[in-house]
Amino acid sequence: MSPRTSGAAAATAPRTPPAVSAHGASVVDSPLLTDGSVDAVAVQVAPPRVGDDALQPRSGTPQAAARYGIDLSELAERAGLTGAAGEAFTVHLPLPVGSAVELPWAGLPPRIVLVGVGDESPTALRRAGAALARATRGLRRVAATVGAQTHHDDVAAAQAARAVTEGYLLAAYTPPRVTAKPEGKAPAELVLLGRDGATVLAAVAAARAGAAATWLVRDLANTPSNVKNPQWLADQARRLGTKAGLDVEVLGPRELAAGGFGGLLAVGAGSASTPRLVRLTYTPAQGDGRHVVVVGKGITYDTGGLSIKPREAMVPMKTDMAGAAVALATVLGAAQAEVRHKVTAVLPLAENHFGASSYRPGDVVTIHGGTTVEIANTDAEGRLVLADALAWADATLEPDVLVDVATLTGAASLGLGRQHAALYGTDDALVAALSAAGDRTGELVWPMPLVEDYEEAVRSSVADLRHVPEDRRIGGGSITAALFLRRFVGQRAWAHLDIAGPARSTSDKHEVTEGATGYGARLLLEYLTALD
16 A cells, blocks of 8 residues: 555445335335335425416325325425425324324334425436435435326336436435544435336336446545545556456556657656556447447646646545546446447546646647647646547547547636536537437536637647647637647547536535536446447
């Protein structure tokens, strides 16, 4: 164990989301409600109809009210619920006093959770599932009718079950703690009542796989950087990839120098922790699909280098390797789902520190393949490590589709806020497919232009390229970064996801959790699943 990892775990086992199952029985006839294994029953309410002021009960709510002998609609209104997605109110049922008293709910779970489902869209049901997760943390098992409707066909039932499950599992996450005390309250197991069948079960399994990928990204990104240096992250990738049966290759400083990875080596030069480049490849049994390569920015900590960041801006920089974590989770998830396409993740890993050997503004570095780059700002390090990785992927991996994911520019979050990633691409079909995958998963993107008039921003008088604009009047910092990266992808169908906004959150909100959000893993897995 190196000095940097003493006092903290040198390796982590991926934490897994709680179990979710679908149970065909209803609230009326489910034996789970009387066998003592369920701590709470969750039922759904929707907003009033136009012209009415009464909340609308949904499937399972009237049946639960009848079985418990309680007017749940009246309780919901008394609690001030509006039926909006994301509301949850827990009714704690009293115990009887005296042996002669038997209450209507005797032998049933002692809690009822009223959950608002809004307009019952996938977004609303994800929020309902998230509210349920937070309302029931610390319980053993919860049975829920949330999202169920008697009029649903198989497709609608599966879509609803997936949305509720996703919201529940994503909100059930809590960041790992480096402490002598045990973790806090664990999330409850979820049972979806009134739903069964192969389509629903497949949807629940897909939701759980996507949530597991997101949990992995969150865990890695939330790991403190005194533990998480490039070697540590490369070791985690090797261990997880090998366990999943992937082909794994790790390049250390000597191999990087021999291969001409000048950007990665320059960024990592100021740190005592040397850089790495990791490749993990999943090859399906049937070899008739495409080869999708996902490159993820892996800066395990970013001080800004000699162009040092303000103190406040450094605080969340342990998450600056979120792109690499997304790429890793994507290839692992693709292997687990046995998608029909070959998938490779490329992780360029470095720590952007400062020291006697730091790279400097004004330096010229040579990217893999020979392109020279004039350095203007050492805090724009992400595009340098991505340039090396993209050029190497283009030259050696023969991808049909090349995607990079990075917490790259503050400009993207200023322009689009925290809800959308900035999406750039050279192929309209690829951009459309990623946008559609984002809509289905709730990990939203906004297609952005590669403005040709801004090409002058990457011109240099002393090298082939300049990696940040000399003329600040050009603006469009996210666009000019994408234009720089485009120089290293050859003629490939390429997309760039700048996730600087949605990759981090300052608070819990619906299915998003404070800290690293894990944004991007579910989007890319959905894209791979739907890819022809």
